[in-house]
Amino acid sequence: MIQGNSSWSLSRTVAFRAACLVSLIATVILEPDTVLAIATPGPHEALDYAFRFATAIVSDDKDRSRAQEDVVGDYGIAGAFVEARDRAFRIEGWRRGTALADLAGALVKEGRAAEARDLLQAAEEVRQATGGWQGPRIAAHIAAALALLGEEERANAIATRLSDEDRQYFGPSVATAAIGRAGRGDLEGALQRLSGLDADPDMDVAWARTEGYLEIARLAARDTPMRDRALMAARRSADGLPGWKKAEGLARVADALARHGKAEEARVALGDAETIAGGLPSSMPVKVEILADLARIGGAVGDPDGARRLLGETEGSVAATPAIDRPGLYARIGGAYARLGQRKDARRLYERALEDTGNLANARPRALAAVEVCRLLGEDAGPLLDPVRVRLDQLLAGLKDPW
8 A cells, every 4th residue: 555654644544545446446346357246245255355364464463453454444435334343343452443443433424423432432442451652543543533523622632642742643633633623613723723734844744734634625525615725725735745755645635636526636736746756766666556546546537548658657667566565556556447447457457466466475475465455356345256266265275384
C-alpha cells in the first residue's frame, strides 16, 4: 500500500488505498471471461482469504497483527461490519484497539453511532491494558472516532494530552479538534481552527492538516461553498508536503476533487503529482503505487487514453522493484486497468501477481504478498473462480519453514 511517514494520521493509509480503489475490480470479479467470479461463497471471499493469510503468519507477531488490522479496515470500507468486528476481536495485542477505534469511525460515517460507541469502549479497554508508546497510539485513534461522533470536548481532551506529551501528535490533535467542530456543524470554526497549521512545514503536521481539510470537505458535502473552500485548502496543504509525500497527498486531493465533480482541478493536481512521482527511481515501490492510483483517477476524470499510457509505463517499472513488493504492485495496476474496462490486462496482471506470490522463497513474504493481492481482489466483493481458490488454498498449505 502507499505508506506514509507520519506516525498517525486521521485517515488510516489502508483506508486511503481502499477509498482510492473502491469499485476498481468489480468488472473483473463479475465478468465470466476473467480469472475471477462465480457464485458460491460469500461476497467477501477474497477478504476472507486475506485474513486467513494474515493469521497464518506465525513467525512474526507484528506482521501478523498489522496485516490483520489492514484487512479489518477493508471489511469496514466494504460495509461488511459484522465480519470486520469479528476479525478485529481476533487480533492479539495493541492493534486490536486501533482496529476497533477505526471501525467505530467507519460506523459513525454510516450513521451507526450506538454500535460505534460499543466498539470505542472495547478499544478503550485495550488501551488501558497497553503500556509503552502503543497506548497513546490507540488513544489517538479513539480521539479521531470521537471527533467524528461530534464529541468535541472528549476528543480534544485526549488529543491535547497526547500533543503535550509527544510532538508527533501535535498536527493530529489540531485536526481532531477541527473535525470535532465540523462534526457538530461549525464548519467555519473548523476551517479557522485548522488554518492555524497552514504555515507549519513539519511533514507530520502537513499530512494531518491535509487529511483534516479533506474530512471537513466530506462533512460539508451539503454546503457547496464550504466544501469547496475545504477542498482548495486541502490542495494548498498538499503543496506543502515534501518529496514523494507531496505526490501522495496530491493524489488524495485529486481523488476527492474528482468525486465532487471538479474534474479540471483534479486533472491539474494529477499532472503535478505525476511529475513528482515520475521522477522517482523505478526501484521505489511507492512510484508504482502512486502512478497506478493517478491512472485510476485520471480515467475517472475523462482521460482514459492518458491513464492507459501511464499504466503501461508504470507496469514496466515493476521489474526494478524488490521481489517481495511485486505481487501487490501488479495487483494494483490490474485494479486500475479494470476500472478502465481493460479486462484482459486486468486478468493478466492479477494472474502475474498470484504467480509472483508463489515464487517467493520464504513463507512470511509469501503470506504478506497473498494478503496484499487478496485485499485488492476483495475490494469490491465477489466470489472467486475455483482455479483461483485452489491456487490460494495451495499457497496457504505451503506456509511453513523457512519463514
